[in-house]
Amino acid sequence: MEKVRGILDQNAFSMAHIDKADARIGALVRKRLETVGPTSMLFYEEPLHIVRGERVWLFDDQGKRYLDVYNNVPSIGHCHPRVVQAVAEQMGTLNVHNRYLHEGIHRYAERLLDTLPRTLNRLVMMCTGSESNDMALRLARGWTGRQGIIVTEAAYHGNTAAVTEVSPSSYKQGTPPDHVHILPISRMSEQADPAAWFAEQVRFGIEQLEARGHGCAALLVDSIFSSDGIYADPAGFLKPAVELLQARGGLFISDEVQPGFGRTGQGMWGFSRHGVTPDVVTMGKPMGNGFPMSGLAAREELLAVLNTDVGYFNTFGGSPVAVAAGTAVLDVIDEEDLMANATRQGEYFKRQLQDIQARFEEVSDVRGAGLFLGLDLCDPTRDGAPDAQRTTALINDLKRNGVLIGGAGKSGSTLKIRPPLCIERSEADLFLDRFEQSLRTTAR
Amino acid sequence: MEKVRGILDQNAFSMAHIDKADARIGALVRKRLETVGPTSMLFYEEPLHIVRGERVWLFDDQGKRYLDVYNNVPSIGHCHPRVVQAVAEQMGTLNVHNRYLHEGIHRYAERLLDTLPRTLNRLVMMCTGSESNDMALRLARGWTGRQGIIVTEAAYHGNTAAVTEVSPSSYKQGTPPDHVHILPISRMSEQADPAAWFAEQVRFGIEQLEARGHGCAALLVDSIFSSDGIYADPAGFLKPAVELLQARGGLFISDEVQPGFGRTGQGMWGFSRHGVTPDVVTMGKPMGNGFPMSGLAAREELLAVLNTDVGYFNTFGGSPVAVAAGTAVLDVIDEEDLMANATRQGEYFKRQLQDIQARFEEVSDVRGAGLFLGLDLCDPTRDGAPDAQRTTALINDLKRNGVLIGGAGKSGSTLKIRPPLCIERSEADLFLDRFEQSLRTTAR
Numbered sequence: 001m002e003k004v005r006g007i008l009d010q011n012a013f014s015m016a017h018i019d020k021a022d023a024r025i026g027a028l029v030r031k032r033l034e035t036v037g038p039t040s041m042l043f044y045e046e047p048l049h050i051v052r053g054e055r056v057w058l059f060d061d062q063g064k065r066y067l068d069v070y071n072n073v074p075s076i077g078h079c080h081p082r083v084v085q086a087v088a089e090q091m092g093t094l095n096v097h098n099r100y101l102h103e104g105i106h107r108y109a110e111r112l113l114d115t116l117p118r119t120l121n122r123l124v125m126m127c128t129g130s131e132s133n134d135m136a137l138r139l140a141r142g143w144t145g146r147q148g149i150i151v152t153e154a155a156y157h158g159n160t161a162a163v164t165e166v167s168p169s170s171y172k173q174g175t176p177p178d179h180v181h182i183l184p185i186s187r188m189s190e191q192a193d194p195a196a197w198f199a200e201q202v203r204f205g206i207e208q209l210e211a212r213g214h215g216c217a218a219l220l221v222d223s224i225f226s227s228d229g230i231y232a233d234p235a236g237f238l239k240p241a242v243e244l245l246q247a248r249g250g251l252f253i254s255d256e257v258q259p260g261f262g263r264t265g266q267g268m269w270g271f272s273r274h275g276v277t278p279d280v281v282t283m284g285k286p287m288g289n290g291f292p293m294s295g296l297a298a299r300e301e302l303l304a305v306l307n308t309d310v311g312y313f314n315t316f317g318g319s320p321v322a323v324a325a326g327t328a329v330l331d332v333i334d335e336e337d338l339m340a341n342a343t344r345q346g347e348y349f350k351r352q353l354q355d356i357q358a359r360f361e362e363v364s365d366v367r368g369a370g371l372f373l374g375l376d377l378c379d380p381t382r383d384g385a386p387d388a389q390r391t392t393a394l395i396n397d398l399k400r401n402g403v404l405i406g407g408a409g410k411s412g413s414t415l416k417i418r419p420p421l422c423i424e425r426s427e428a429d430l431f432l433d434r435f436e437q438s439l440r441t442t443a444r
Numbered sequence: 445m446e447k448v449r450g451i452l453d454q455n456a457f458s459m460a461h462i463d464k465a466d467a468r469i470g471a472l473v474r475k476r477l478e479t480v481g482p483t484s485m486l487f488y489e490e491p492l493h494i495v496r497g498e499r500v501w502l503f504d505d506q507g508k509r510y511l512d513v514y515n516n517v518p519s520i521g522h523c524h525p526r527v528v529q530a531v532a533e534q535m536g537t538l539n540v541h542n543r544y545l546h547e548g549i550h551r552y553a554e555r556l557l558d559t560l561p562r563t564l565n566r567l568v569m570m571c572t573g574s575e576s577n578d579m580a581l582r583l584a585r586g587w588t589g590r591q592g593i594i595v596t597e598a599a600y601h602g603n604t605a606a607v608t609e610v611s612p613s614s615y616k617q618g619t620p621p622d623h624v625h626i627l628p629i630s631r632m633s634e635q636a637d638p639a640a641w642f643a644e645q646v647r648f649g650i651e652q653l654e655a656r657g658h659g660c661a662a663l664l665v666d667s668i669f670s671s672d673g674i675y676a677d678p679a680g681f682l683k684p685a686v687e688l689l690q691a692r693g694g695l696f697i698s699d700e701v702q703p704g705f706g707r708t709g710q711g712m713w714g715f716s717r718h719g720v721t722p723d724v725v726t727m728g729k730p731m732g733n734g735f736p737m738s739g740l741a742a743r744e745e746l747l748a749v750l751n752t753d754v755g756y757f758n759t760f761g762g763s764p765v766a767v768a769a770g771t772a773v774l775d776v777i778d779e780e781d782l783m784a785n786a787t788r789q790g791e792y793f794k795r796q797l798q799d800i801q802a803r804f805e806e807v808s809d810v811r812g813a814g815l816f817l818g819l820d821l822c823d824p825t826r827d828g829a830p831d832a833q834r835t836t837a838l839i840n841d842l843k844r845n846g847v848l849i850g851g852a853g854k855s856g857s858t859l860k861i862r863p864p865l866c867i868e869r870s871e872a873d874l875f876l877d878r879f880e881q882s883l884r885t886t887a888r
Contacts, residue, residue, distance in 0.1 A: 028545045035553035036542075037566030038747040039756045043543045050544040052537055058544075071540060073759060079536050088532035092523050093496055095734040096515060098480075099487045100494040100502075101472045109479035122481030127571045127736045128760060134604045159756055160578045161606040170754045285759060290539040292571045292736040292760035303482040310614045312483045312603055315517060315729060316572060316736035 010407045011395050013042035021046045024061075043406075045396050053078030056420045056427055058404065069419040069431055070404045072372075075261055075286030076332045077422045083289045083328045090324035097315055098125070104323040111330060113297060115268040117277045120297040125318030129257035129284025130158030132294045135306070136220070136280045137162050139298060140251045142305035146215030150205040152185040154410040156227040157220060157255055166220055169227045179214040181205035185228045186410045188237075189365065199240035206248055218251040218280075223270030224259035229409030230367050230374030230416065232264070238274035246279070251302075254278035257294070258372070261286040262333050262421060265343030265370030273369060291325035292316070338421040342370040345423055349373055352432050353417075360439055362390065373417040374408065381444070386413035390442060397438040403431055454851045455839050457486035465490045468505075487850075489840050497522030500864045500871055502848065513863040513875055514848045516816075519705055519730030520776045521866045527733045527772045534768035541759055542569070548767040555774060557741060559712040561721045564741040569762030573701035573728025574602030576738045579750070580664070580724045581606050583742060584695045586749035590659030594649040596629040598854040600671040601664060601699055610664055613671045623658040625649035629672045630854045632681075633809065643684035650692055662695040662724075667714030668703035673853030674811050674818030674860065676708070682718035690723070695746075698722035701738070702816070705730040706777050706865060709787030709814030717813060733776075735769035737761070782865040786814040789867050793817055796876050797861075804883055806834065817861040818852065825888070830857035834886060841882040847875055 015033075018026055025046055032040055048066075052059040055077040058066045068078070076083070090104075098105055109123040126132055141147055149166050151157070156169040164170050165177050176182055183201050191197035206216040219241065225231040242252045259270025260283045266273050269281065279302065284294035294317075306312045316322070333339065350366060353375055357363040364378040377394065379387040391413050398405050408416040419427075459477075462470055469490055476484055492510075496503040499521040502510045512522070520527070534548075542549055553567040570576050585591055593610050595601070600613040608614050609621050620626055627645045635641035650660040663685065669675040686696045703714025704727045710717050713725065723746065728738035738761075750756045760766070777783065794810060797819055801807040808822040821838065823831040835857050842849050852860040863871075 025545065028547065028550070031547075031550040032545060035550045035557065035567060036569075036762070037744050038751050039566075039568045041543055041755070041757055042545065048544045050538065050540060050546065053540060058538075058540070073541065074539065079539060081536070084532060084535045087535060088528060091528045091531060091734070092525070094494060094502075095518065095523060096494060096497060096502070097517065099485055100492045101469065101476060101486065102494065103472065103475075106472070106475040106479045113479065122483075123479060124483045125480075128575065128758070130575065130758075131572065131604065138605050138608075159758060160575065160604045161582050162604065164582075164754050170756075172752065172754055174753060290535070290760070290763065290765070292763075292766075300481050307482050308616065309618060310608050310616055311485070312614075313485055314572070314574075314603060316734070318480070319734065319736075321734070322736075 010412050011043050011392065013044055013047045017045050025049060044399055048399065056423050065402065066399070067403045067427060067430055069417050070406045071420070072258060072263065072418045073285045074290050075263065075421050076289050076329055076336070076338060077420045080289055080332060082332050083291065083325055086324040086328035087291055087321055090321045093320070095319055095321045098318040102320050102323070104320050104327070105318050108323045108327050112295070112326070116281060116297050119277060119299050120281055122298060122300050122303050124296045124303065125322060126294045126296065126314045127292050127316050128158070129282065129294050130160050130163050131314070132257070132282035132284055132296045133157045133163045133220070133255060134160045135296050136253045136282050137166065137218070139280060139302055139305055140218035140253060142309070143251060143302055144215065144217045144249060146217040147179045148181060148209030148212070148214035148216045149179065150181045150183055150202060150209070150216060150219045152183050152221055152225060152228050154186070154228045154408070155222060157222070178212055179209070181208050185225055185231055188231055194234060195237040195240050198237055199244050202241040202245055206245065206250065216245070216248065216250045218253050219245050220253040220255060222255045222258050223274065224264060224369065224372050226258040226372070226416065227408055229376070229414035230372060232273070232367055232369040232372070235273040236275050238271070239276050242274070242276040251279040252276065253280040253282065255282050257282060257284040261329065262339040262342055263370055263372050263418070265339055265346050267339070287329065288322060288325035289329050291322060293322040293326060336422060342421050345425065345428055346370040346373070348425065348428055349417065352428070356432070356436060356439070362387065362439070368417070371419055371421055371423070375415045375417065377413050377415065386411035388412035391415060393442040394438050397442050398434060401434045401438055403434045454856050455487050455836065457488055457491045461489050469493060488843055492843065500867050509846065510843070511847045511871060511874055513861050514850045515864070516702060516707065516862045517729045518734050519707065519865050520733050520773055520780070520782060521864045524733055524776060526776050527735065527769055530768040530772035531735055531765055534765045537764070539763055539765045542762040546764050546767070548764050548771070549762050552767045552771050556739070560725060560741050563721060563743050564725055566742060566744050566747050568740045568747065569766060570738045570740065570758045571736050571760050572602070573726065573738050574604050574607050575758070576701070576726035576728055576740045577601045577607045577664070577699060578604045579740050580697045580726050581610065581662070583724060583746055583749055584662035584697060586753070587695060587746055588659065588661045588693060590661040591623045592625060592653030592656070592658035592660045593623065594625045594627055594646060594653070594660060594663045596627045596665055596669060596672050598630070598672045598852070599666060601666070622656055623653070625652050629669055629675055632675055638678060639681040639684050642681055643688050646685040646689055650689065650694065660689070660692065660694045662697050663689050664697040664699060666699040666702050667718065668708060668813065668816050670702040670816070670860065671852055673820070673858035674816060676717070676811055676813040676816070679717040680719050682715070683720050686718070686720040695723040696720065697724040697726065699726050701726060701728040705773065706783040706786055707814055707816050707862070709783055709790050711783070731773065732766060732769035733773050735766060737766040737770060780866060786865045789869065789872055790814040790817070792869065792872055793861065796872070800876070800880060800883070806831065806883070812861070815863055815865055815867070819859045819861065820853070821857050821859065830855035832856035835859060837886040838882050841886050842878060845878045845882055847878045
């Protein structure tokens with residue numbers, strides 16, 4: 001089994017840089033480590049102290065503003081007043097678990113299920129994408145009686161014990177568990193026929209898992225492959241693999257935590273670009289624009305698995321307040337026509353980034369759909385090898401330059417461009433301008 | 445291994461009763477099942493449609509009010525305006541993950557850690573008690589290199605794959621996994637020396653787990669034993685067991701999701717009544733009075749385990765909004781002196797319930813601490829056998845009578861009395877009066 005490396009720490013602050021940090025930042029970092037400790041990860045060589053957010057902007061404690069092309073939780077814009085108002089009103093009226101009847105949950109579930117294939121006819125509401133993927137794994141294993149799971153090589157699906165096993169980007173050492181097969185998605189760009197190649201990789205994975213005695217319960221992928229470095233094209237490349245998998249009785253779990261809720265511009269969900277019908281759809285991050293909520297959609301018979309051996313209940317999931325937040329998000333996506341904006345601005349970003357690619361040899365690829373784009377950095381002096389160091393330098397220089405961005409990919413050499421869906425042309429231009437500046441500043 | 449039965453469905457609505465339900469309730473139930481489906485559990489023979497909450501009161505869609513002695517999430521009172529305001533203000537200012545610096549999280553963590561033993565010097569913030577216990581299991585297994593866990597026979601610790609394994613109350617069939625040892629806490633009331641008996645049970649559990657090759661990583665208990673039926677006395681009964689366990693290198697995980705944040709009246713945490721120092725403390729439910737948040741406190745070296753093999757990050761955990769909600773809860777507990785009220789009203793409840801016990805032979809025991817009380821129902825005509833049927837009848841009759849209450853315990857014959865901490869004497873009297881009425885109404 002190929003060894004994989006952890007990429008969760010990409011753009012992580014290191015205490016090695018503490019002495020270079022501004023005194024006020026250094027003091028806050030120390031306070032943070034003294035209270036929150038080892039699980040506390042901070043971004044940037046010198047961490048940021050953010051105090052306010054609005055639309056596509058974040059502001060630090062000195063009043064400096066940053067264009068946010070990183071955060072995909074506040075997907076309809078930071079501190080959107082519709083969500084704030086909906087949450088405040090409902091919290092002042094009723095906030096209780098869902099073992100009492102509440103019309104909000106039916107209405108929300110109906111509306112959300114309407115955006116999904118008809119076979120996905122039931123919605124479970126939970127609090128985090130991790131909880132959703134944890135349940136998805138249980139459903140797949142309970143339904144198929146098999147244990148094996150196929151995931152991509154730098155995938156991140158969440159943080160519970162079970163989900164960490166299928167999140168190679170969280171591994172810091174060692175090899176994947178025996179029941180996890182790793183699909184080398186980063187090799188897809190070399191393939192003449194990506195769809196056929198992907199299907200062949202899934203077929204190989206199924207056989208490997210069967211040979212090891214686990215069988216294949218599910219293929220679990222983020223349908224935009226965010227942590228892997230964003231693989232969106234050609235649309236439809238997932239289809240032959242999913243058909244093969246389903247024909248062999250495995251489930252296709254589409255993790256929509258990242259691409260869901262309109263980010264790709266072409267519909268609410270990332271999988272729809274591929275013409276496939278998942279057995280399970282998991283969702284989270286942008287679902288409540290920052291209110292902690294998540295969901296899982298599946299057909300009723302599949303969910304019944306959870307009621308055979310064990311019971312299931314989620315204390316905060318599907319509360320009237322979660323439903324109010326989720327409803328406000330759907331309202332804003334419709335009313336502000338955010339999917340159309342994601343398509344329009346996404347195409348503009350892509351075109352302009354391709355233009356930059358033509359002018360800078362260190363930019364080796366631009367990929368993506370809607371407002372989820374990946375841009376690869378390479379070192380032309382080293383035969384175009386992936387350049388993680390340059391990527392980190394760019395991320396930190398762009399921060400100094402007032403732009404927040406992150407990295408991704410197996411080699412850590414992909415910039416992840418993922419602004420709030422309400423970003424406007426002038427703001428896209430500001431990003432492109434600053435990005436080109438930082439490319440020059442960080443040139444070797 | 446003794447077979448255990450699922451009790452998560454206690455007081456669950458059954459579709460067998462749909463035809464007896466009011467037409468408007470029946471229509472809502474059907475809508476619910478058509479959207480949320482199999483994982484949707486509803487309370488009561490005829491479910492309730494709740495539309496508003498305030499302090500200790502919930503109101504249904506007909507304007508009928510119910511005294512809430514069940515819900516322990518809105519622990520400082522339903523819709524407390526301080527929490528609503530804190531959440532609304534912070535949501536309108538900044539709501540983002542914690543990989544940027546934010547002073548709120550340090551201040552909150554410092555304040556919360558100040559209420560815990562000094563060895564528990566770091567706080568991880570997550571979203572649900574399930575996530576906290578899932579992490580606690582990983583810490584214990586990572587630290588000890590062992591897999592076995594000791595839990596009580598009707599415990600509930602959460603809903604992830606890993607935590608469900610150690611939650612016997614969720615099992616509907618089958619036996620516990622081989623690495624889980626079940627401690628028969630319901631037999632404690634028969635023991636002359638409960639502390640010595642509990643320690644002996646833990647010693648036996650450690651040996652069983654060692655004999656089966658797993659070793660004992662941790663004893664995981666809810667320190668008020670909520671789902672088991674509330675075992676609070678004698679205070680200190682956990683101490684010999686915890687000392688024995690820790691001497692053998694196992695970790696003591698105190699699940700404070702239920703007793704934490706002042707409910708027992710005698711301090712912020714249930715374990716403090718026992719004079720023990722946990723290795724890990726998990727918390728949830730009342731932490732944000734309904735805002736989805738949870739935590740885990742442990743010493744720094746132990747948390748470092750999580751950073752060796754894998755990385756950890758929680759998207760919504762420790763956001764400025766979660767911290768604002770949590771801070772408001774701590775403020776209200778202090779300012780409204782809710783722990784003193786929990787002690788005062790709890791003692792009153794207990795005294796009055798013991799008086800009822802003296803007058804009704806079907807009330808066989810009253811147990812608890814502060815505002816977490818358990819009352820056992822038995823059938824005097826059947827040699828005092830536990831009476832789950834009577835318990836269910838009482839729960840439903842009390843609902844008709846305007847009081848919300850739940851059940852617990854291995855045999856489902858314990859009433860769980862757990863009102864918001866702000867309950868007043870007149871409201872306690874109302875409960876006692878209605879309870880006595882329902883005891884008469886449901887007499888066989």
